[in-house]
Each structure stands twice: as C-alpha cells, then as structure tokens.
Amino acid sequence: MADSDSPTYPKLPRNTVNRYGKPRGKYDYETIHKIVNSVQVLHVSFPAPNSDPFPAMIPMLGFMASFTDPNASLTEPLDLYLHGYISSRLMKLGNTSLSDEEGLPLTIAATHLDGLVLALTPNHHSYNYRSAIMHGYATPVTDADEKMWAMEKITNGVIDNRWENSRIPPTKTEMTSTQILKVRVVDASAKVRTGNPGDDRADLKNEELRSKVWIGVVPTYLKYGEPIPGAENRVAKVCRFVHGLKSVLICATGS
Template identity: 35%
Template structure:
C-alpha cells in the first residue's frame, strides 16, 4: 500500500503494516465494519456487515436509510474493521493494551446500479458472513433488490495496524517484579447451530453451516 496523508499511521507507527495482502486478511477475518460519515451536520457511525471482491468492499442496507443515502451522495466516508485477538496485562496500568488487527479505509461510497455487480456485491456480503448460503437459500427477488442499496468502496486508500504478543514494560517495573504480566488470547467461537422454531421436521444441519466453526 502507498499511504496518503490521512492514511499514514503516526501513533504506534511501528505497528503499521504496508502489505496489501494483510489488508485483505484483516477484512476477511472481520465480520463488522463501522461506516462513519456526517448526517445532517452530526457525525454518525453505523456498524454493518460487508463483503470484499478483490480491492472493493461492498456494503448494503435499505434504500430508505438516511445514513446510506448520505454515504452514497459523494461525501467522504471512513470504514474501520477491528479483530480483537487478546488482552495484554502489563506491570503498570499505563502499559496495559490489546492485541488486534485493524484496517481503516478512506474514500467515497459509490452506489451500485448495475444489476450484475449489485448481485455480485450481495453475494460477496452473504458469503463473507454466512459461507455457502448464496447457493443454498433463495436469492433476492426483484422487489427485494429494488429495496436494497448496495455501496462499493475502493480499498485504494487504507491503513493497517497489528499488535501481537506480550506487554512492553518499563525496565524499572520489570526489575521491581511487583505484578503479573502477560496476555490473554481471545477468539470468536461458533456455537452449535440452533434450528428455527418453524423449521419442518427431518432437516439436517447443512454442511456449509457446520463449517462456520472451522473459520
């Protein structure tokens, strides 16, 4: 990646990652992105699902949502995705931290009007969040497509930061040896699938659902 003025990491610069493959990896590992923009003069942050196709991130929502209509109006937006990997315990509370992988994307959100790309964007979102569902479940009807806004954000301008490992303590605190130090790994774990209450008898959980736990 080639950082711009606003995508250059300054605080914690040693944790910045310039490899575009790492940007893709962070986005592929996350589930929720936070879309930030300004609506009616006030800042708004909207958590939403997303999907990626190469260097384009797709978002979707109701065509009636003011937040999406504003984001699609040509204003600058910012997207953030964070994967939390652990909690870091230091010998001083000042150096407590978190292990994480994060990506921040700057740009404009372009409304997708071409039907083929719109379907491709919706497929990317569906397959990112619930792999295997696009071919298993019913695909969108024309009425549903008309009621759904799909936005595309180019990943050209982005920043990635990664922190891993244990605490970074002051030498005096290490020598004093007055507190435990280390880190606690965290992971998002899938539970057992729960069938819908109105599902007819005889259904077996499809393999694409059981594979979610392996992600």
C-alpha cells in the same frame, strides 16, 4: 502477516500510523484486505446531513472484491461493497448528487481483538489486535449483475456457501429494497499489535512486584455456539462446516 513486497496504499498524513516505540503500521493490500474480509462488522462513518456538526457512523456488512476481475487476489486493488436498506440515511446520501463528483466520502473501520495483554502496571496493559482504517468514495451499484454478484459475496462473507443454501434469486421487491454501495478506496492503513507486555525495565527488576502480579496474554477467539433452530425450521439435520474461526455453514439436508 503479509509480505513486505505486497503492493501498498499511498501513505498520506490522514492514514499514517503514528506510534512511539515498535512500529505497528502496515499499508500493504494483503494485510488490510484480509482484516476487512474476515471481520464480522464494519463501522462506516459519513458526513451527516443538514449541517449536523457530528459525523454519522453505523455498523454495516461489507466485503472487498473486484467485479471486473473476480479472480483478483488480496494483493491486488479491490473495491469495498457495502450492503444496506434503500431508505437508510447512508444509502439516501449515496444516491444524491454531491459536490464531490467522485462520490460520497466514507471512512471505514474494521477491528479484530486477538488477546488481552496484562502487564505489571496499568499503564502498560494493552490488547493484541488487528485493525484497519480505509478512506474512499461510495457510489450506488446500478448494474443488476454487479449488484447480484455483490449480494452473493457479502452473504457468503457472513456464512460460507450460505447463498446457494438459501432461497435464491432474490425477489424483485428484495432487489429494490436493497442497496449496494461500491467504495473506491483511495488510501488505507492497518495497525497490528502482537506479543507480550512491554513493561518498564525498573518494574522488571522489582522482584517483589513480579512475585505477586501475573503478566502475560489472554488469547481471545470468536467462537460459534450450537445452532438453535428457528420456530419455523423444518430441517432436522444440521450440516456444519468450520472454516477456521470464520464461519459455520448451516445447510439444508432434508428432514
């Protein structure tokens, strides 16, 4: 993953990864930002309104970047931009005046599944994965230029170059109905597992057990299928651009 010399988020009790055995916690900007910007769905948790004892959680689209420094790399401080409908519970809360002047406190989770780890015993079965948890304060984006910039970033985070290959700019109604929250991240951590099963030494010495139980890793990948045209599609040709396993570009090339 990232180099150990990369700048890091502060290590606090709430974001410290506690795990026996092999250390899996990472706190550097690059590892965390890369996980968040390459995941398809972020899960966002926030305080529920009306004194509900259970925190709310919703899946959202988001992207980490810097509006003040568009050329900032993943190793530099970045903000998280979240996209949603203006009337959703989270967006309404983001617009209200909270007791905490910093904004609405959020917890954001991102996870990639990289493999199934199959061991000799159920206790040592696991996954290979990359996950990140972020804590931050959200405020609504009110600047028109920053909002448009964030919408473009989030759109292209789903499908590379899709923004310029669609009808833009958004209409006034689309801009009004869309809300962008900007999250100032205060701390974060990543947890990463790689490699083979970690079976007990006694089980590894059990030749009878090893002769009948397969052990190893089954890799998992995100795979996109063949594009299926919509009922109103009028473009005969499909231009496909593959960027790793991240995205497939569907672009208009004429009929």
